[in-house]
Structure formats: C-alpha cells, structure tokens
Amino acid sequence: KVDESINTDIITLPRFIIESQKQHPKAKGDFSLVLNALQFAFKFISQTIRKAELVNLIGLTGDINSTGDQQKKLDVLGDEIFINAMKSSSIVKILVSEEQENLIYFDENEPKYAICCDPIDGSSNLDAGVSVGTIVSIFRLLPNSDGSTTDVLRCGKEMVGACYAMYGSSTHLMLCMGDEIDGFTLDNNLGEFILTYPNLKIPSHNLIYSINEGNSYYWDDSIVTFVQKLKTPDQETGGKPFSSRYIGSMVADMHRTFLYGGLFAYPSDRKNPNGKLRLLYEAFPMAFLVEHAGGKAVNDQGVRILDLQAEHIHDKSSIWIGSADDVDKYLKHIGKL
Ligand code: AHG
Ligand code: MN
Ligand code: MN
Ligand code: MN
Numbered sequence: 447k448v449d450e451s452i453n454t455d456i457i458t459l460p461r462f463i464i465e466s467q468k469q470h471p472k473a474k475g476d477f478s479l480v481l482n483a484l485q486f487a488f489k490f491i492s493q494t495i496r497k498a499e500l501v502n503l504i505g506l507t508g509d510i511n512s513t514g515d516q517q518k519k520l521d522v523l524g525d526e527i528f529i530n531a532m533k534s535s536s537i538v539k540i541l542v543s544e545e546q547e548n549l550i551y552f553d554e555n556e557p558k559y560a561i562c563c564d565p566i567d568g569s570s571n572l573d574a575g576v577s578v579g580t581i582v583s584i585f586r587l588l589p590n591s592d593g594s595t596t597d598v599l600r601c602g603k604e605m606v607g608a609c610y611a612m613y614g615s616s617t618h619l620m621l622c623m624g625d626e627i628d629g630f631t632l633d634n635n636l637g638e639f640i641l642t643y644p645n646l647k648i649p650s651h652n653l654i655y656s657i658n659e660g661n662s663y664y665w666d667d668s669i670v671t672f673v674q675k676l677k678t679p680d681q682e683t684g685g686k687p688f689s690s691r692y693i694g695s696m697v698a699d700m701h702r703t704f705l706y707g708g709l710f711a712y713p714s715d716r717k718n719p720n721g722k723l724r725l726l727y728e729a730f731p732m733a734f735l736v737e738h739a740g741g742k743a744v745n746d747q748g749v750r751i752l753d754l755q756a757e758h759i760h761d762k763s764s765i766w767i768g769s770a771d772d773v774d775k776y777l778k779h780i781g782k783l
Contacts, residue, residue, distance in 0.1 A: 485619070576698070624738075627735050657690075671779075710765075736767055
C-alpha cells in the first residue's frame, strides 16, 4: 500500500444501498431510485445554502406558507429543488411539502412512493449561518392506489423509511430504511455521502434538555413543573441538573440528541394547542429514526408519536423525543409509566 493514511475502501451511499439490497433479496431496487433522488436533492440544497449569502439568497420572500410561517427565499428554492428531484425519481407519485398548501402529484411517475418533506428545517436561523436541514418521511402507496392524500394520512408506524440531511459544519445524512439507522457525511470533493455512523444507537440517557423555554409562560403547569424538575439535582440524575441546549432548528437539536442523548421537546401551549411541529414531515420522520436508534417519541399525553394519524397534511403535534430513559422521565411525570 502506497499511503496507509488513505482509506481506499470506503462505503459510499450507492455502495451501501447495493449491499443492503443484497441482504433483502425481495427488494426490487425501487427504493434505491427514491434514495438516489433524495441524495441528489440533499447535495443540491447543501451547495445552495453554502453559497446563499454570496449570491443574495438570504432574507424573506414576503409570503406566508400554509402553516403560517414567513417564507425565506431559501425555503422556496429548497422546495423547488426537492420537488424537481422527486419528479425525476420516476417512482415518487406524490409529495407533501411544508411549503406547498396542497399535495403535489407527479402524473408521469409510477404509483409507488409518497414522500413528505420539510425542505429547509430551521429556516429562521438561515441568515445567522446556523445549521439547518431537510427532513423526509417515506410511505409506500396503499395497494392499488394511484396516489392521493389517503396514502399519507396514515399512522406514522406505516412509514417504510425516513431520513434527514443536516447542513452543518459538514453535511450529514441520517437514514433508516426500516431496520437500523446509519449516518453518512458528505465528502464534497467526491460528491458522495460516506458511511460514518453505521448502526447508530442513541445513548439511553444524558443530562441535556432542549426546549424553547421562552414559551413557558403559555405552558400548562404540569410542563412547567417537569422542566423545573430537570433543573433540580436529584439522586436519579446523578446529583446534577440537566443542561439546556436549544438551537431552534429541530434537525440540529435532534442531530445532537442522536449523538449525545437527552430530551428534545416542543409541547403544546396556550398559543399553539397542538404544538408547533408538523406531524408528517417533522414529528413522524424524527420519531421513526429515534425509535430505530433505540429512543422514544411521545406527545404531551404520552401517546407514541408513530401511533398518531394525521387528518390533514399540515397537522401539528406536541412532541417529547430522545433518549429512552429521558422520555420515560416525562412519562412517569404524567403518570403514564
Ligand atoms: P421550519 O423552519 O421548517 O418552519 O421549522 C421550524 C421549527 C423547528 O425547526 C424548530 O424546532 C422550531 O420550529 C423552533 O421553533 P421556535 O422558534 O418557536 O422555538
Ligand atoms: Mn417554516
Ligand atoms: Mn421544520
Ligand atoms: Mn421548513
């Protein structure tokens, strides 16, 4: 070997997909078409975000999207990139996007998959150069369906896969195709995602809580008391209080939670009776990933997120998600464990 420091046998995402398909002989290769389109969208959005400030792409468009958020120019561009990537996949039939009021239907594609996406998560942070991401849930269409809202207004546990890309110091991809979760890092020179976190498991506990405490004035007393408990040292937490970490991009707060452990929450409050995060493209995909990494995700009432079912494509849900022991603390607090 000429240079021992260079690993010439790396596992790229395409190689990973081929090898996973060999382990699932019944898989027809469909899923690889979806992943191929997804990874292209992630690379394209990643590049666009990284040059945004230099080409005048930061700031607001002046429009409001279907869940009431002010749209940023990059929300719209990220959405366009994502839509075109799914359209070119040949087998994604329908797409739900945070930035589109209605479901998008691709006439020309085979009726196989439905995708729900948050093209840019954390977009209010964009102008400050803080990490943002793209979150995706994947459903297979119902038998004999030609693609309609019924294919996505289902329980989260019916998803066949989920992933997110996070555009941080590097671009990371966390992917679950129904078994384990695997993490990849984008090598910008090769233009490939490289497997860096195989079979990632979330730590079962860490003294970190992540919540927008500025909303506490509007919280129910039970939530105020619970968060106060986290900040009070007791035997259970090893005599130390929890530390607070809140970025304000779910994807970045969850990426830290996957790697370090802890608890992330966006509960409901008097202003937002169902919380803020959207079920189909924020709560479901993160809950799917976290459960496959050994963690848990429930709503304010302690109901498993993946047992919920949306009635409308932009429905919201409260969420408590992260390390199993830390979500259990919340469940014990509300008497559900
Ligand atoms: P998006 O940028 O896709 O609209 O999502 C925003 C979400 C999520 O990323 C984050 O966890 C949360 O909003 C932050 O909300 P607050 O600013 O109310 O804390
Ligand atoms: Mn938004
Ligand atoms: Mn979001
Ligand atoms: Mn968004």
